[in-house]
Amino acid sequence: MKIAFYGSSLLSSYWNGAATYYRGILKALAAHGHEITFYEPDAFDRQQHRDIDPPSYAKVVVYPATSDALAKVLEAGGDADVVVKASGVGVFDTELLQGILRHPDAIRIFWDVDAAATLDEMRHDANHPIHSALGDLDMVLTYGGGPPVINAYQGFGAKRCIPVYNALDPETHHPAPRNDRFAADLGLLANRLPDREARIEEFFLRAAALLPDRKFMLGGNGWHDKPMTENVRAIGHVGTADHNAFNCTPNAVLNVARDSMANIGFSPATRVFEAAGAAACLITDAWEGIEQFLKPDEEVLVARDGQDVAEHLKALTPERARAIGDAALARVLAEHTYELRGHQVHAILTEQRARMSVPA
Missing domain, CATH: 3.40.50.2000 (Glycogen Phosphorylase B;)
Structure with a gap:
């Protein structure tokens, strides 16, 4: 499937603790044949502190943090089979969430990399944009939280909430000489x-x-x-x-x-x-x-x-x-490897596509 992923940054871990998670998950998904484009804003000096070059497993589009550029990257994701808005992008979070909902033929996912904090915000803000989006999203994926997070998201109206936990890419993190x-x-x-x-x-x-x-x-x-x-x-x-x-x-x-x-x-x-x-x-x-x-x-x-x-x-x-x-x-x-997490997400996407292919 073609996946359009809107996140904070794949290239930089600078003020971006989710970078390792994105890299592990998307690398594992690419191994299943998915074609991934990662859209990240040029913000918070992350592009000046890159940890990696653009990887082989995903095309990376860095866009200026402007309204015009935002509109272009949302339009570019229009032919995707799966559109993902990750939490904590840092700029245009509401607009990105609303933007992926304009692709009704795609699997629409909110991927929450800080679910506990998001849910706390939702409990204290009845106008939080996630509230109005949940009915149109196909699912919420989270990188943690277990039963408390699943129950909370479903209580707020999520159709499905599935934890996809952090893990290890042994090619990236492994024993090394002392320094x-x-x-x-x-x-x-x-x-x-x-x-x-x-x-x-x-x-x-x-x-x-x-x-x-x-x-x-x-x-x-x-x-x-x-x-x-x-x-x-x-x-x-x-x-x-x-x-x-x-x-x-x-x-x-x-x-x-x-x-x-x-x-x-x-x-x-x-x-x-x-x-x-x-x-x-x-x-x-x-x-x-x-x-x-x-x-x-x-x-x-x-x-x-x-x-x-x-x-x-x-x-x-x-x-x-x-x-x-x-x-x-x-x-x-x-x-707890990302290879195993990749199998999990591939199965989730395959099942969801099959669900959507069945006539109502």
Whole structure:
């Protein structure tokens, strides 16, 4: 099928945590023979911070963030069999959503890469554009959320809501040699965002304060003016090409969910699978559903707060860290690859096309 996908960016992970997810899913879909065009706006300096060149598995159209350019890319998707509007494009989100609804012969999908936050907005805003769009959309796909998200979207009127979880592309994220630039006892890769900052203060910065003799490393945008203890080193944006070395070098790496994802559960971030794919020893904040993806104490360490993180670090030997990382890698290769997610989405699209081909 021809797929027109309107998202934030495929080429750049700069202020764009969904990039890895898009790349993994679309690469896997292309392997099933789908012809994909990804439309992304030239916004937020992402094009100046590209991580990859245009890939072979999708045609990428970068358009100016103007109304005229928006109209042209929406018209260009008119011959697609599937039109997808992803959440969080950042510019023209409402107009893009309304635009894909003007293609009634196509499978029309809203793909929510931050469902917990979107649903929270919908609960507090009766005029949110998703409310009026749900009746015309064929389905909502999400990259997490489990039963709470499915029930919430269907309660708002979605015809179908199906989670397509984050995963691993083993060709992209895999064990790599150590890089002394990333040497630390604990590493965290996270942009500074309002709905995660307090949790990072608790799980990362508090742990650093409790262990002044240990080294902590913080990668990501926005931390340059954040007060931190002397044992924390903030290194700024880390490009995707360096993520494997970032995950493989520290004794352990930390995942901290955003507020909404932690509250709703069943929402593993891309970082979880990137770290597991690199055979890193991962410590994650506690959230419901972690057992669906990795087994606590054997494939991942789970922390309820910064004190727990500190206790994990104090008890963690290099041998145990390697054992946990190796077990996590084996688990994600067996159950959580983008190849498997691609099979899932291909089956969803094939079934939906068959449904639409049956006369009413």
